[in-house]
Amino acid sequence: MIDLHCHILPEIDDGPSTVEDSVSLLKMLKEQDVDTVVATPHFYPLETTLQDFLSKRESSFNKLNNEIKNEDYPKLILGAEVYYFSGIGKSEAIKELKIGDSDYILIELPFCDLDDYVLNDVLEIKDNLGLMPIIAHIERYSKFKGYKKLLEFVSKGLFLAQVNTSSLISRPENRRTKKLIKKGLISFIASDAHSVRHRRPYFYEALNEIRESVSLIEYGKILEKNKEFAENISLEKL
Numbered sequence: 001m002i003d004l005h006c007h008i009l010p011e012i013d014d015g016p017s018t019v020e021d022s023v024s025l026l027k028m029l030k031e032q033d034v035d036t037v038v039a040t041p042h043f044y045p046l047e048t049t050l051q052d053f054l055s056k057r058e059s060s061f062n063k064l065n066n067e068i069k070n071e072d073y074p075k076l077i078l079g080a081e082v083y084y085f086s087g088i089g090k091s092e093a094i095k096e097l098k099i100g101d102s103d104y105i106l107i108e109l110p111f112c113d114l115d116d117y118v119l120n121d122v123l124e125i126k127d128n129l130g131l132m133p134i135i136a137h138i139e140r141y142s143k144f145k146g147y148k149k150l151l152e153f154v155s156k157g158l159f160l161a162q163v164n165t166s167s168l169i170s171r172p173e174n175r176r177t178k179k180l181i182k183k184g185l186i187s188f189i190a191s192d193a194h195s196v197r198h199r200r201p202y203f204y205e206a207l208n209e210i211r212e213s214v215s216l217i218e219y220g221k222i223l224e225k226n227k228e229f230a231e232n233i234s235l236e237k238l
Contacts (some may be wrong), residue, residue, distance in 0.1 A: 001033050003038065004038045004079070004188055005136055005137075005192045007081075008037055009022065009155060012057060023068060028200065029193075031141040039057075045082075045083065064076070077096070081107075081108050084110055088107075088122065088125060089123065090124060105133065107136060108137075111144070114145065116146075119149060122135075128225065133159050135150070135159050137163060137167070138180070161180070166202055168202070189207075189222070
């Protein structure tokens with residue numbers, strides 16, 4: 001099982017504040033049968049330069065990797081949670097932020113009404129850059145104008161969508177999230193975990209909720225999508 005959205009790296013964003021906290025989170029993920037974790041620290045283009053971000057990410061990754069060397073922990077892959085910015089669909093630089101050696105990139109949309117410009121700009125990531133956008137925690141945009149069109153793009157295969165495990169076990173988010181899963185709009189379930197205390201991973205609980213909500217065939221399809229994704233990306237660090 002792969003967790004493709006996790007703030008596992010220490011001392012870089014609002015994730016673990018120490019290497020020890022990162023290791024504790026990795027232990028928790030291992031206990032939930034996660035064997036691969038994509039490290040996705042926040043990239044806010046208005047707050048830092050790409051080079052500064054990449055340098056800090058590499059330093060943080062090396063600290064954690066050195067701490068768990070030769071230990072039986074989930075494999076780590078570098079990525080980022082890339083916050084939307086105007087012109088993102090024409091930015092060759094964001095290729096540096098894709099997940100491992102794959103053609104996937106995790107995109108966080110602004111928490112406001114989503115107009116056609118924003119959605120078409122994100123679409124250009126696929127058309128211009130050859131990267132498939134994965135919309136992070138898509139269930140959290142439901143109250144904003146443009147959400148239906150966002151889901152329409154997902155239904156057409158123009159974007160992929162990810163939901164958080166926590167959204168499947170807390171109300172009222174769980175009803176909304178299950179509805180997306182039943183409609184076949186969700187490709188990935190991820191923790192979006194920040195620490196063992198804040199937004200913890202709830203894979204077992206989330207999978208149980210899904211198992212009780214969809215047919216066995218649909219449940220198998222969800223697991224197969226995650227497996228296919230894991231097989232399509234490199235397990236080597238950038």
